[in-house]
Amino acid sequence: MEKDKQLQMYYEMVLIRRLEERGAELYQAGKIGGFMHLYIGQEAVSTGLIAAREPRDRVITAYRDHGVALNCGLSANVVMAELLGKATGASKGRGGSMHMADTSKNFWGGHAIVGGHLPIASGLALGDQYAGNDNVTICMFGDGATNIGYFHEALNLSKTWNLRVLWVCENNQYGMGTAVDRASAVSQIRQKAEGYGMANDRVDGMDVMKVYEASKKAIEYVRTNSEPFLLEIMTYRFRGHSMGDPERYRKQDEVKKWEESDPIGIFRKNLEQQKVSDAELDGIDARVEDEIVKAVEFAEASPEPGMYDLFKDVYADAD
Ligand SMILES: Cc1ncc(C[n+]2csc(CCOP(=O)(O)OP(=O)(O)O)c2C)c(N)n1
Ligand SMILES: [Mg+2]
Numbered sequence: 001m002e003k004d005k006q007l008q009m010y011y012e013m014v015l016i017r018r019l020e021e022r023g024a025e026l027y028q029a030g031k032i033g034g035f036m037h038l039y040i041g042q043e044a045v046s047t048g049l050i051a052a053r054e055p056r057d058r059v060i061t062a063y064r065d066h067g068v069a070l071n072c073g074l075s076a077n078v079v080m081a082e083l084l085g086k087a088t089g090a091s092k093g094r095g096g097s098m099h100m101a102d103t104s105k106n107f108w109g110g111h112a113i114v115g116g117h118l119p120i121a122s123g124l125a126l127g128d129q130y131a132g133n134d135n136v137t138i139c140m141f142g143d144g145a146t147n148i149g150y151f152h153e154a155l156n157l158s159k160t161w162n163l164r165v166l167w168v169c170e171n172n173q174y175g176m177g178t179a180v181d182r183a184s185a186v187s188q189i190r191q192k193a194e195g196y197g198m199a200n201d202r203v204d205g206m207d208v209m210k211v212y213e214a215s216k217k218a219i220e221y222v223r224t225n226s227e228p229f230l231l232e233i234m235t236y237r238f239r240g241h242s243m244g245d246p247e248r249y250r251k252q253d254e255v256k257k258w259e260e261s262d263p264i265g266i267f268r269k270n271l272e273q274q275k276v277s278d279a280e281l282d283g284i285d286a287r288v289e290d291e292i293v294k295a296v297e298f299a300e301a302s303p304e305p306g307m308y309d310l311f312k313d314v315y316a317d318a319d
Helices: 003-028 043-051 066-071 076-083 118-131 149-160 208-225 252-259 263-273 278-301 307-311
Strands: 058-060 137-142 165-171 199-204 229-234
Touching: 003 043, 003 066, 003 076, 003 208, 003 263, 003 278, 043 066, 043 137, 043 165, 043 208, 043 263, 058 118, 066 076, 076 278, 118 137, 118 149, 118 165, 149 165, 165 208, 199 208, 208 229, 208 263, 263 278
Parallel strands: 058 137, 137 165, 165 229, 199 229
Antiparallel strands: none
């Protein structure tokens, strides 16, 4: 891969990390309301995956969506403003942390109901099939979502109707406080694709280049064969399930062990081995710091949504 593209991926991973660290502080200061789920530790997953898509490929995800939004090209300003519930936010301040979206960037949200967006992904792909194009719909979800009925219905239909969906399970090994092997009959989520005769793969999600390569292959598979594929990406969230999780279900030793595989640290080392200088990487870090300061200023200075906007966009206008 060209150096510029690699540096762009490094920039995006650092941007996600810093935006969320700042977001956590603002949450604790009472400036962000509702639920907020951090992506810290999982940055290599969406960064490698979305770097492998064509802009015409659609992306849809669950509520752990800040990183996905940034990777899809939403600015730190609109993501931060949405976190603060401001009118300038990605969803005009009416979505909040779990409902970032921008269809102009082919980012179809941000969905809070576990598994609820999987049938929507099948629907997006069915629309593309009707339109006669070969766009791929990339649908990301957690390990916990694979125990939900929607997962099975959506996978079954996608294979039966030859829909171009790349199903991406971000296996961070817990659904809230429940470990995968306490909730799932099979420990490898990829096995669930077998029941639907669906091709599948499993990849290390702490190494962004491995994620990129596996995603590129999977997207090409879906596009050229006109059939779905399930990619399981092994990862770990360094923070709690959401803000305010007391984390009694996992040992600190386990968290520490995973933190040694910090995806940003791994990628930085990889870049240094390719002779990218520290100065260049530090320059990217500094650019991100500056961008986050400006995003907070932008969000804080932005207006609240108007009271009467509350009822807008609830239903689509019929033409
Ligand atoms: C239908 C439904 N049931 C329960 C919940 C509450 N809930 C929110 S997140 C979550 C765990 C999902 O875990 P996973 O799919 O692994 O995603 P992760 O949070 O690990 O990214 C649950 C049970 C919900 N939002 N929707
Ligand atoms: Mg999970």
